[in-house]
Amino acid sequence: MVKDVHSAIMTCQPASLKGGQVLRRNTDQGGQLKQDCCFKTQERSSTRKTGQYSPQRQLAAIMSGRSRSLQQELESDLVLNQRLLQSVGALMSETLEVAQDVANYCKDDKELMKETQDIMLTFIDMEDDIKHYKTALNHVKKTCRTVQDDSEEDEKLTATFTQKLNELKSTNSNDENRHLNHPKYEELRSLFEDRGSIEEQLATLRLAMIGNTEDSQGELAMTDVNINTRCPYTGCTMQDPVRNILCGHVYDRTGILTYIKQKSSRAKCPVGGCGNTEPIQESHLEEHKTMKKYIYLLSQSESQVP
Structure with missing residues (x-):
């Protein structure tokens, strides 16, 4: 040409x-x-x-x-x-x-x-x-x-x-x-559509992450369900949550990458009782956008409490 x-x-x-x-x-x-x-x-x-x-x-x-x-x-x-x-x-x-x-x-x-x-x-x-x-x-x-x-x-x-x-x-x-x-x-x-109040959005995210939980009367009891927002390795609230595609457990990105670097081939999932025996590799981790948004909204909700 x-x-x-x-x-x-x-x-x-x-x-x-x-x-x-x-x-x-x-x-x-x-x-x-x-x-x-x-x-x-x-x-x-x-x-x-x-x-x-x-x-x-x-x-x-x-x-x-x-x-x-x-x-x-x-x-x-x-x-x-x-x-x-x-x-x-x-x-x-x-x-x-x-x-x-x-x-x-x-x-x-x-x-x-x-x-x-x-x-x-x-x-x-x-x-x-x-x-x-x-x-x-x-x-x-x-x-x-x-x-x-x-x-x-x-x-x-x-x-x-x-x-x-x-x-x-x-x-x-x-x-x-x-x-x-x-x-x-x-x-x-x-x-960009309006998704309701912070509490309504949190309930929707909880539903997306763990599914429907019904109480004895058959009504959704999502507000009683706790989502663990702490990294199982660092024990701190996750800032950048990532999910292990092999077992589904969620960690903080910085924390788990430090763990992988330290343990190398011995870096098994730090969640107690996890059946995943594969050493964690960085390629096994994917961004958990739902958890990330949940943590952000949770912090917003807590900051509004007098």
């Missing part, structure tokens, strides 16, 4: 997009770790700029030199566009992870929530643009099989590309609900 073509397409290279990058500031509140999440607004505006394309430049660059066949050039562009599409999808997933943190720890920050939504909308727009380009390139690819290498035919192909692209954009602009109906945006909005 000629250099101009790559330059034209790489203007939207997601590797340079930092709209989903997050700054986390750790502060101590009530003895618990609180994470504040915020986006860089200037980077978001940079994201929007890099998401713009020029169709004339795109195809004109292809026509400006033909060291390979036009079919090969277009195929190369299609491969690159597919990679861009995958990268934007990954950025959407990262934005959802950030949205989860915002929902957990910054629920009262409406400005931050809106900014998170705006960034997701930016990525949805970029995804649409890349899909339109891919469709338009495929359309030109089919057309150019019978085209001769001359400037007049080049102009026709450019016009065909532009016309197809404009048709796609016009159809897209008429769909007012395309953002709202996007699965990633729906998932993000669900994270």
Whole structure:
């Protein structure tokens, strides 16, 4: 592919997009770790700029030199566009992870929530643009099989590309609900829905972690169920809980990694009576987001007690 073509397409290279990058500031509140999440607004505006394309430049660059066949050039562009599409999808997933943190720890920050939504909308727009380009390139690819290498035919192909692209954009602009109906945006909005009081959220989390417990009258007695928030190794309240995927027991990340380093191949699960005989490895540990949120909300609840 000629250099101009790559330059034209790489203007939207997601590797340079930092709209989903997050700054986390750790502060101590009530003895618990609180994470504040915020986006860089200037980077978001940079994201929007890099998401713009020029169709004339795109195809004109292809026509400006033909060291390979036009079919090969277009195929190369299609491969690159597919990679861009995958990268934007990954950025959407990262934005959802950030949205989860915002929902957990910054629920009262409406400005931050809106900014998170705006960034997701930016990525949805970029995804649409890349899909339109891919469709338009495929359309030109089919057309150019019978085209001769001359400037007049080049102009026709450019016009065909532009016309197809404009048709796609016009159809897209008429769909007012395309953002709202996007699965990633729906998932993000669900994270920001009101989940009730702290006590109601704690009850929901307890239910998620240990299941339904019924009293003698058949009613849920979740408020009477205790969740152990202390690390079985350090004995301290967990700051960054991780779950052992082999036995399900939960530890504080820093504490258990210290234990693994000290014991090496003898680092068995420190929970008494655990049937897991495998030495713990770091690869056996996964973040326990539910427990982490539970501990945070519990500290909030306790701080409100007079």
